[in-house]
Amino acid sequence: MAKKTTKKSNETGWEYAPSLESIGHIDLKESYDLFIDGKWVKPSSGKYFETINPANEKVLAKVAHANEEDVDRAVKAARKAYDTVWSKMPASERAKYIFRIARLMQERARELSVIETLDAGKSIRESRDIDVPLACNHFFYYAGWADKLEYAFPIRDFEPLGVAGQIIPWNFPLLMAAWKIAPALAAGNTVVLKPAETTPLTALKLAEIIELSGLPPGVVNIVTGFGDTGAAIVEHPEVNKVAFTGSTAVGKHIQRAVAGTDKKVTLELGGKSSNIIFEDAPIDQAVEGIVNGIFFNQGHVCCAGSRLFVQESVADLVVRKLKQRMDSLYVGDPLDKNTDIGAINSKEQLEVINKYIKIGIEEGAEMYQPNCEIPSKGYFCKPTLFSNVAQSNVIAQEEIFGPVLTIQTFRTVDEVIQKANNSPYGLAAGVWTDKGSRIFNLTSKLRAGVVWANTYNKFDPASPFGGYKESGFGREGGLHGLRAYVKLK
Amino acid sequence: MTRLQVLKTYKIFIGGQFPRTESGRYYSLKGKDDFDIANVCLSSRKDARNAVVAARKAFGSWSERSAFNRGQIVYRIAEMLEGRRSQFIEELQLMGLTAANAAKEVDATVDRIVYYAGWCDKYQQIVSSVNPVASSHFNFSVAEPTGVVGIVAPEESPLLGLVSLLIPAIAGGNTVVLVASEKYPLSAVTLAEVIHSSDVPGGVINIITGTADELVSPLVSHLDVNAMTSAGLSKEMASAMQVQAADNVKRVFNYPAMDWSKASSQGLSMIEDLQEIKTTWHPIENIGGATSSY
Numbered sequence: 001m002a003k004k005t006t007k008k009s010n011e012t013g014w015e016y017a018p019s020l021e022s023i024g025h026i027d028l029k030e031s032y033d034l035f036i037d038g039k040w041v042k043p044s045s046g047k048y049f050e051t052i053n054p055a056n057e058k059v060l061a062k063v064a065h066a067n068e069e070d071v072d073r074a075v076k077a078a079r080k081a082y083d084t085v086w087s088k089m090p091a092s093e094r095a096k097y098i099f100r101i102a103r104l105m106q107e108r109a110r111e112l113s114v115i116e117t118l119d120a121g122k123s124i125r126e127s128r129d130i131d132v133p134l135a136c137n138h139f140f141y142y143a144g145w146a147d148k149l150e151y152a153f154p155i156r157d158f159e160p161l162g163v164a165g166q167i168i169p170w171n172f173p174l175l176m177a178a179w180k181i182a183p184a185l186a187a188g189n190t191v192v193l194k195p196a197e198t199t200p201l202t203a204l205k206l207a208e209i210i211e212l213s214g215l216p217p218g219v220v221n222i223v224t225g226f227g228d229t230g231a232a233i234v235e236h237p238e239v240n241k242v243a244f245t246g247s248t249a250v251g252k253h254i255q256r257a258v259a260g261t262d263k264k265v266t267l268e269l270g271g272k273s274s275n276i277i278f279e280d281a282p283i284d285q286a287v288e289g290i291v292n293g294i295f296f297n298q299g300h301v302c303c304a305g306s307r308l309f310v311q312e313s314v315a316d317l318v319v320r321k322l323k324q325r326m327d328s329l330y331v332g333d334p335l336d337k338n339t340d341i342g343a344i345n346s347k348e349q350l351e352v353i354n355k356y357i358k359i360g361i362e363e364g365a366e367m368y369q370p371n372c373e374i375p376s377k378g379y380f381c382k383p384t385l386f387s388n389v390a391q392s393n394v395i396a397q398e399e400i401f402g403p404v405l406t407i408q409t410f411r412t413v414d415e416v417i418q419k420a421n422n423s424p425y426g427l428a429a430g431v432w433t434d435k436g437s438r439i440f441n442l443t444s445k446l447r448a449g450v451v452w453a454n455t456y457n458k459f460d461p462a463s464p465f466g467g468y469k470e471s472g473f474g475r476e477g478g479l480h481g482l483r484a485y486v487k488l489k
Numbered sequence: 490m491t492r493l494q495v496l497k498t499y500k501i502f503i504g505g506q507f508p509r510t511e512s513g514r515y516y517s518l519k520g521k522d523d524f525d526i527a528n529v530c531l532s533s534r535k536d537a538r539n540a541v542v543a544a545r546k547a548f549g550s551w552s553e554r555s556a557f558n559r560g561q562i563v564y565r566i567a568e569m570l571e572g573r574r575s576q577f578i579e580e581l582q583l584m585g586l587t588a589a590n591a592a593k594e595v596d597a598t599v600d601r602i603v604y605y606a607g608w609c610d611k612y613q614q615i616v617s618s619v620n621p622v623a624s625s626h627f628n629f630s631v632a633e634p635t636g637v638v639g640i641v642a643p644e645e646s647p648l649l650g651l652v653s654l655l656i657p658a659i660a661g662g663n664t665v666v667l668v669a670s671e672k673y674p675l676s677a678v679t680l681a682e683v684i685h686s687s688d689v690p691g692g693v694i695n696i697i698t699g700t701a702d703e704l705v706s707p708l709v710s711h712l713d714v715n716a717m718t719s720a721g722l723s724k725e726m727a728s729a730m731q732v733q734a735a736d737n738v739k740r741v742f743n744y745p746a747m748d749w750s751k752a753s754s755q756g757l758s759m760i761e762d763l764q765e766i767k768t769t770w771h772p773i774e775n776i777g778g779a780t781s782s783y
Contacts, residue, residue: 092600095607099564137557144560144607151615151757413774437774440627444773462557462610479614 016330019337021124026111028201031062034070034224035207037077038217044069049226051200054121055334055343055378063200066223071192071232074221078163078190079238081218086190087160089216091147097215098143098185104209105136112202116174117334119201121343121379122297124335134459135178138477141461142182145482149187152482157489160188161264162240164485165233168203169246170196170345171300171401177203179476180243181220187485189241192221192233198346200224231257239263243484245302248399248425248470266474266484268302268466270399271427273448274420275305275456276410279313281432285454287321290405293430293456295329295383298341299403300349302471303428305456307396308407309416315409319387322407326383327370341403344379353381353402360386360395365406391419399425413438417445426468430456449475499674501530501698502681504543505691510699511535518584518674526583529674532699534707537666540695541711544637544664547692552634552662560609563660566687567602570595573683577648580675584647597750598649604755605656612661612760620768627771632764634662635740636715639708641701643720646749647673648680653749654718657759659693666695666714668705674698701726709733709741716763721746 031048033040043064050059066074086094105112112135113127122131145152164184168176173195184191195203207222223229227250234242234257244254245268258265275293277286293305310318334342344350361367365386374380381403389396389406396406410416420429428450431442439453449467452458459465464480466472474484500507512533518526530536551559570577574595581591613632620628638658643650647670658665669677681696697704705726708714710733717730717739727743734741742762747754 092604096600096603099603099606140560140564141557141610144609144611146607147604148607148611148757151611435774437772440771440773441775460557462614479611 035222036074063224066225066229068232074192077218082190085216095146102139123339123342135175138178138461139182142186146186158486164189164241165239166193166243167230170199173199174202267472269472271425273428274307275430277310278433279311280434286432289456294405312409350379356400424470427471499678502696532697537707540666543692548664556610564606569683605660625773625775630768638663639717640667641719642670648676649749661760669698712737716740718742720744
């Protein structure tokens with residue numbers, strides 16, 4: 001798949017030779033079974049599905065499709081591990097297991113990064129510098145909480161929930177697995193986790209690491225499959241907690257499915273986050289922030305800054321600089337270290353994005369895409385900017401989950417607060433201004449779970465993340481992330 | 490013919506290096522039946538002062554490291570110590586512990602370090618706050634390390650005791666001058682070697698050996714030392730320390746003698762005692778009528 005030709009930036013005219021990350025050191029099996037009760041077991045249906053590299057459409061591995069019966073085995077294994085081992089173990093020993101997983105992940109960071117890039121289509125720079133280190137750090141962070149829970153919930157009786165059923169999306173496969181598993185284990189729960197069908201490989205590599213760590217069998221079970229597998233987890237009567245990250249539509253479905261049960265639920269759903277640029281903002285930095293906000297991970301980010309609001313007085317300047325910056329972005333082979341925008345995760349998602357781009361054009365918005373080449377094989381999408389957009393346009397209201405940005409302008413602080421909050425979502429927001437007092441005005445007025453000031457898309461294990469309104473409920477990360485996994489009496 | 494064993498020279502640890510005491514003095518550590526175990530540095534006031542200078546120099550960069558990075562480094566100390574488990578057990582036996590007790594002491598020490606490694610990036614969320622002041626200000630209070638901490642290692646529990654005082658201080662971003670137990674100096678020096686190979690920057694931890702009588706006073710009276718911790722000191726000594734410490738309003742914590750093997754001898758308060766609270770006021774612009782009513 002290595003491209004022999006050099007790439008040329010439209011903006012600078014500079015040529016860059018491809019700088020491909022080697023894939024020689026990774027260890028991928030042809031086929032993966034389910035990780036249940038510490039063992040690799042075949043799916044009871046005997047069915048496997050293929051996971052492909054979205055950058056070249058080649059098959060990477062075959063993966064087991066778990067059905068209701070397999071999920072039942074996994075939940076029972078998790079229950080047994082909870083009752084007999086995990087809930088009885090001293091908390092400090094629990095901590096040491098999680099530390100050990102973190103260290104093993106760190107040791108295998110490079111392999112995990114390459115596999116993540118192959119399976120998900122994200123650029124190797126991102127997997128290597130963001131996804132994988134953050135995933136390791138998440139385990140390291142939560143490990144330390146395991147024997148300090150009495151400080152997290154002082155003067156309150158608390159206990160773990162039991163078996164946590166966790167369903168994660170395809171945009172940050174390993175990182176989301178870490179966000180789910182680490183706090184659950186630290187708080188004393190056992191886990192059944194289902195990775196997304198297009199990106200199961202790093203979760204399976206994590207299962208190998210967990211096996212290697214000596215974690216008692218059944219504490220973490222990983223079942224691969226599709227929506228039916230996820231539904232079986234949600235509906236299983238012995239699951240005490242459902243943690244879901246994914247689309248708002250599925251989140252609503254889960255909320256309905258658990259109605260009338262005692263299952264505790266946390267949902268981290270979609271977003272249409274605003275990124276607000278004031279006239280006194282450092283414009284060049286803000287432009288970088290806009291690019292990072294929407295084009296990071298091909299825009300497959302629930303908190304992507306997909307609605308750009310620019311103060312009228314600087315709108316022309318910002319748009320000019322933004323287009324210039326977009327011209328210099330490399331779209332191409334995710335394994336190439338020059339690549340800024342990798343492959344769209346799946347054919348289905350590319351179709352969704354293209355559908356929205358078509359809608360945008362039909363709605364009368366003005367589209368800009370750089371005149372760059374994209375690979376002929378694989379699923380790719382050019383960075384896309386829509387200006388002349390109205391608040392009522394579909395592309396300004398619905399989550400596209402791709403590298404598509406809408407830009408609107410505003411005159412006053414009041415106006416932009418109203419516009420930004422006028423969305424059923426409330427996951428994140430960005431504010432760019434030199435004025436500290438204005439930042440704090442906006443952080444208090446914006447109805448969003450995370451507000452980034454003069455930065456965007458920053459994540460840290462110590463920092464809680466999660467949404468308002470239809471972006472879901474519950475927080476992941478930090479002290480607050482523990483609450484999702486304990487029962488407070 | 491039996492091979493002649495090569496003996497280790499026990500030196501002190503200042504600024505990431507292992508000098509001998511500047512005084513050139515020593516004391517002999519005696520084992521069973523008056524057997525000479527080792528010559529140990531009998532450090533001087535000057536050594537104590539040199540150690541304070543090294544600790545002060547290291548304070549800025551250590552306290553400014555990310556909490557997460559400090560956690561990684563402290564965890565690394567545990568990993569390195571676990572790797573030298575048998576060496577520590579042998580040394581503790583030399584100093585008079587039974588094999589079983591020595592093993593217990595080392596294992597508990599590793600676990601204690603792991604415990605505090607976990608605290609490095611967590612105590613902030615518990616001891617800090619956002620304060621709901623009535624005016625239009627964003628007001629928040631955060632914990633920051635006190636500075637250079639002098640530690641008098643407990644006389645008993647030669648490894649676990651000193652680690653139980655040392656690690657919470659550095660986990661919280663302080664730098665340390667530690668006076669080793671006169672009776673049990675060997676594991677303190679070997680611990681310095683572990684620290685040396687654990688990515689702990691030079692000067693963050695300084696360890697001197699000698700007599701408490703001679704070394705504690707120069708630390709307590711030193712104007713560049715911000716706090717002192719110890720455990721189980723006699724009432725007279727603790728009170729003398731308090732008086733001397735008042736010269737520069739040092740924070741002094743003489744914890745009661747405790748059973749270091751118990752979980753009750755560890756906790757957030759050991760970190761919190763060596764923290765200052767800083768409150769920041771920042772205005773919130775409040776013009777216009779927009780509210781967050783969505």
